[in-house]
Amino acid sequence: MLFEQTTLGNVSKGGKGNYGIAASAVDYSNKLYTYLRITDIKDDGTIDFGGLKSVNDEKAANYLLQPNDIVFARTGASTGRNYFYDGSDAQFVYAGFLIKFSIDPDKVNPKYIKYYCLSQEYKGWIASYNTGSTRGNINAQTLAQMPLLLPERMQQDKMVDILSSIDRKIKENKK
Template identity: 40%
Template sequence: MSGKEAKAVVPKLRFPEFREAGAWEVKRLGGYLVGKPEYGVNAPAVPFQENLPAYLRITDISEEGKIVKSNRVSVDLRAKREQYLSVGDIVLARTGASVGKSYKYRSKDGKLVFAGFLIRIKSNPEKLNSEFLFQYLYTGRYWRWVEFSSARSGQPGINGAEYASMLLPIPPELSEQQKIAHCLSSLDEVIGLQAKKVQALKQHKKGLMQQLFPAEGETTPRLRFPEFREAGAWEVKRLGEIYRFKPTNSWSRDQLNYDSGTIKNIHYGDIHKELNRT
């Protein structure tokens, strides 16, 4: 992009109280930050220890911008106060396949020192709501910029100066930023709760399957519906005894078509397209 800032824009959907507030401006991110983007600590990770600072690396950030705590590590150094993340700080991946990935620090994640392949930015709270910025980092517009800016020979990457030069569409009123941030972050909370419910159901199903199917070496499942409790043991057969396999055929793909063929047939690449239409 050129050095000029882009023209003002108006979102297609806007909260009623801001419909007459004027167009959004498109400004360089650096003008809305406290200081310049900062690089993390260049030190190797060590096994997690309570007496050492917890270490945040690119691999510790999920696709949803949450911290992955299943493989916590530490960094062996006497960290200074400014090396720890503060509430509202956003870190951005600067290199590799994860370039552009982001994480917004939350106090519930505990004290964290961020690694050297991450860049920290601090929004100026009088100009830019940090949650509004974080939500923007999941838009298609942002990821198109990442793809364009990181397209280099060799490993892709975006440095701190390039992040600061990114054009950001921003409402003229801070209150509109806050309203958008609250709306989208509330949805994130609902999504997170639903994800936990889904995970719990998956675990429940897994437990049921272990009991509804006989364990290895057994012929009777441990859990059975009442009407089948006296139905006897399950048989163990080879799949070929109960299912007729056709190793090859002379039918064309048009004839083996789910919608209009002689035989309804699902090809490997058609599974999601044909069977998940609801």
């Protein structure tokens, strides 16, 4: 199997990450955008829907997640925790302590990146770059340089199919 060595920035639209909106959370309202914060993202890359908040800011629409976006926690004990947005959960505006990369489906299977960012290899890389003496921290530039080994697209697709079917079974069993 052949692998291409690349970076997260190289497989992302624009080649870089974007920081979320710096706005306060307000009580949840179905008349406002749902505000995705670090605390809403679980270690397994899923959303904790129990305590979602909203955001009431005129710039909020500029920070809406689009399908194939992935956001990363950039600070604290949850540095590196991430969530891949496929458009099925809700409409989310991402908060300021999250960094968003828009994965380019012409360059990689976006869900391959999702699964890579849940791997032990990824977690080890995050730990090695998690800077700060009292509180972990990572920035968009560092995340853009995250190394990736990409198998051929057909292999990516096969891996994603297998892992997605396992995810579906887990979700069904939790009901």
